Amino acid sequence: MGKDKRIKNITSTVLSQFWGKLERIDFDFKFKDGNWKRLSHEAYGKSDGVAILLYNPETRSVVLSKQFRIPVYVAGVSEGYSIEVCGGSVDEGESPESCVIREAQEELGYHVSNLKFISTVFLSPGIVREQVHLFIGEYRDSDRIDNGGGLEVEGEEIEVLEMSFKEALNMIDSNEIIDARTIMLLQYIRINKLL
Incomplete structure (x- = not known):
């Protein structure tokens, strides 16, 4: 402290x-x-976290995930499912960069080589001490190495969603995307005119 x-x-x-x-x-x-x-x-x-938004400048698309989140369910929102960027917890001795590359492979099935750090943020500084390191990364179809879906041993069942950037922005307006990290990174792409 x-x-x-x-x-x-x-x-x-x-x-x-x-x-x-x-x-x-x-x-x-x-x-x-x-x-x-x-x-x-x-x-x-628990530990610090990471989040990454993968985007494809050629197809103007992004890769998100959909998974069950018990706090969302308890709040009575969207039957507990959250559409969000890929993310996870940084393991002890692991760098945020290594973590976000690992998480993108496990959850989304993509190899990330073009990584850009955006910011480190607190998402709920009144109660949660976790800092989240935000990244973006370009991807191509050739970067897909498997189907993703998360790790069964971690209790993950993740649906990989590839969609147009415009559709993702519309999902913010329709409250289908409610995750703060996802909104921040989509807006970063929009403000900086990367898509």
């Missing part, structure tokens, strides 16, 4: 470590008026 003279007496209690670590963090915080107050927050996370 970073050093800030307005924060002191930090304690952490692990509440759960089932998949990621959920911890309660208690600390004293000095407000602008000079008063100190004891605050408590929860922070959740």
Whole structure:
């Protein structure tokens, strides 16, 4: 945790470590008026993550995935299915670049050689400590090495979707694409006129 003279007496209690670590963090915080107050927050996370949007400048298409997400289901949205960019968790000792190349092969079935880093973001900084490293990558049909679909040992069942860039943008407007990483990367492609 970073050093800030307005924060002191930090304690952490692990509440759960089932998949990621959920911890309660208690600390004293000095407000602008000079008063100190004891605050408590929860922070959740496993490791940093990656996400990549594959795009084809020749066909003006993108590759996305569709998979079941229990938080989406519990929220009562789209029967729990999310259309999104490829992503995953960075393993210990692995670089974000190596991770995103591995995930693109496992989930989408594409070999990525033309990788561009876009940004590192927090998607929900009020509770989740995961930083997500965002990438884009050009692909050609010849970069497809298998059908993708994810890893059975990780409980993944991923449908690979190749669609026109225009169709993907329309899916944002129709709320079929609700994943923040996907929206950011599609908008990056649009703003920078890559397709």
